[in-house]
Amino acid sequence: xxxxxxxxxxxxxxxxxxxxxxxxxxxxxxxxxxxxxxxxxxxxxxxxxxxxxxxxxxxxxxxxxxxxxxxxxxxxxxxxxxxxxxxxxxxxxxxxxxxxxxxxxxxxxxxxxxxxxxxxxxxxxxxxxxxxxxxxxxxxxxxxxxxxxxxxxxxxxxxxxxxxxxxxxxxxxxxxxxxxxxxxxxxxxxxxxxxxxxxxxxxxxxxxxxxxxxxxxxxxxxxxxxxxxxxxxxxxxxxxxxxxxxxxxxxxxxxxxxxxxxxxxxxxxxxxxxxxxxxxxxxxxxxxxxxxxxxxxxxxxxxxxxxxxxxxxxxxxxxxxxxxxxxxxxxxxxxxxxxxxxxxxxxxxxxxxxxxxxxxxxxxxxxxxxxxxxxxxxxxxxxxxxxxxxxxxxxxxxxxxxxxxxxxxxxxxxxxxxxxxxxxxxxxxxxxxxxxxxxxxxxxxxxxxxxxxxxxxxxxxxxxxxxxxxxxxxxxxxxxxxxxxxxxxxxxxxxxxxxxxxxxxxxxxxxxxxxx
Numbered sequence: 272x273x274x275x276x277x278x279x280x281x282x283x284x285x286x287x288x289x290x291x292x293x294x295x296x297x298x299x300x301x302x303x304x305x306x307x308x309x310x311x312x313x314x315x316x317x318x319x320x321x322x323x324x325x326x327x328x329x330x331x332x333x334x335x336x337x338x339x340x341x342x343x344x345x346x347x348x349x350x351x352x353x354x355x356x357x358x359x360x361x362x363x364x365x366x367x368x369x370x371x372x373x374x375x376x377x378x379x380x381x382x383x384x385x386x387x388x389x390x391x392x393x394x395x396x397x398x399x400x401x402x403x404x405x406x407x408x409x410x411x412x413x414x415x416x417x418x419x420x421x422x423x424x425x426x427x428x429x430x431x432x433x434x435x436x437x438x439x440x441x442x443x444x445x446x447x448x449x450x451x452x453x454x455x456x457x458x459x460x461x462x463x464x465x466x467x468x469x470x471x472x473x474x475x476x477x478x479x480x481x482x483x484x485x486x487x488x489x490x491x492x493x494x495x496x497x498x499x500x501x502x503x504x505x506x507x508x509x510x511x512x513x514x515x516x517x518x519x520x521x522x523x524x525x526x527x528x529x530x531x532x533x534x535x536x537x538x539x540x541x542x543x544x545x546x547x548x549x550x551x552x553x554x555x556x557x558x559x560x561x562x563x564x565x566x567x568x569x570x571x572x573x574x575x576x577x578x579x580x581x582x583x584x585x586x587x588x589x590x591x592x593x594x595x596x597x598x599x600x601x602x603x604x605x606x607x608x609x610x611x612x613x614x615x616x617x618x619x620x621x622x623x624x625x626x627x628x629x630x631x632x633x634x635x636x637x638x639x640x641x642x643x644x645x646x647x648x649x650x651x652x653x654x655x656x657x658x659x660x661x662x663x664x665x666x667x668x669x670x671x672x673x674x675x676x677x678x679x680x681x682x683x684x685x686x687x688x689x690x691x692x693x694x695x696x697x698x699x700x701x702x703x704x705x706x707x708x709x710x711x712x713x714x715x716x717x718x719x720x721x722x723x724x725x726x727x728x729x730x731x732x733x734x735x736x737x738x739x740x741x742x743x744x745x746x747x748x749x750x751x752x753x754x755x756x757x758x759x760x761x762x763x764x765x766x767x768x769x770x771x772x773x774x775x776x777x778x779x780x781x782x783x784x785x786x787x
């Protein structure tokens with residue numbers, strides 16, 4: 272189960288009536304095991320199968336929505352009911368009436384997997400909230416770049432009064448939104464934080480900062496902003512939906528379900544319902560799991576599969592690998608990494624991954640360990656491979672081409688070219704390789720033999736850079752990508768070469784090492 276964050280903007284070059292707030296949109300896409308965190312989100316579609324035997328109460332909302340529940344009660348200014356994932360509440364002002372003895376509540380069960388369509392409701396109502404003149408918008412984003420001089424000029428006026436301060440907040444948000452659309456999340460975060468510095472309770476700023484935090488795989492930071500937003504707008508579907516994502520990646524599916532279900536009640540959405548049903552399946556599988564923590568990891572496992580001693584051994588291995596990657600990649604993730612160990616069938620049930628997939632990283636490292644009772648070299652390799660993806664995603668903000676991401680993961684986990692090198696050399700000698708530039712977006716469309724070739728080429732390309740230019744250039748490439756550079760641009764700035772140059776060096780390297 273991998274996850275992609277796409278971006279959407281309502282900026283129009285001409286004829287727009289209001290400026291925009293770009294909002295990151297959580298988009299489920301088909302599964303691709305070659306992509307790292309936020310690259311795909313497998314959704315298990317579930318359908319209504321049965322109903323409870325007893326009659327239920329019905330909450331009738333003012334928007335016409337009807338909610339069936341076994342138990343409904345009022346407390347203070349809110350109405351509470353028992354939903355599928357636990358207790359749910361909503362503002363009493365949204366409720367038209369409560370009907371006693373209505374239809375029985377629905378029960379759900381997993382049936383099949385399919386990729387849902389793009390979800391456009393999650394952030395739709397935010398898209399036109401920021402009032403700013405056309406002149407200011409066009410001045411801030413000019414020629415596909417943020418005009419920092421214009422931005423700072425507006426910001427310098429913020430101390431004159433409320434209107435000037437709000438204009439500066441809006442200007443920073445426009446800059447942040449533009450940078451986020453380019454997946455330059457580090458810069459986007461800086462501008463959004465400047466907006467919050469001027470107005471710490473601006474809801475648009477809180478939501479945009481939180482979405483950038485989620486894109487950077489920092490759910491803990493996102494949660495801080497979203498809890499404040501929730502105190503200001505407890506019935507906002509957008510706040511509730513994003514709170515669900517923050518809790519999903521920081522604490523697990525059970526708490527996420529509460530907020531997603533509230534959001535769906537307030538603004539019914541089929542795609543969010545699909546996420547809810549997938550989270551229900553995951554919560555069911557993981558409900559009896561044990562948990563342990565170390566300095567950088569939260570480890571969960573099913574007790575019958577992993578002994579406490581094995582769990583401690585895994586945590587010790589992860590911590591050692593973490594230190595190795597800190598040094599190799601010149602980076603230290605700020606937040607704990609969640610690792611979940613499954614029996615093989617549990618892994619398949621939760622991820623719906625193909626049988627040949629050995630592990631998955633969707634912001635959580637999901638590892639099948641059935642039959643193992645102690646650390647093995649193979650398990651250590653899998654753990655480190657997936658951890659590399661977490662590091663790389665955070666460094667680059669999800670902008671790393673797949674070939675570089677997979678090449679680094681293979682190399683850092685101990686793989687080499689001893690088996691694939693000779694075959695690669697022959698392919699490169701007759702120009703039958705897959706061009707690296709075509710391997711930026713993933714390996715999903717390749718058959719198994721071409722996918723194997725793509726992985727081998729990825730490892731070879733990283734090995735060429737390391738051997739010809741030095742280990743220290745690889746972290747530089749990642750940092751340039753994190754600043755928003757395209758891969759070809761990063762290659763030129765760091766290694767003074769183009770894709771064509773890299774392909775030529777790769778062919779020469781393989782011929783000298785593995786050619787006949």
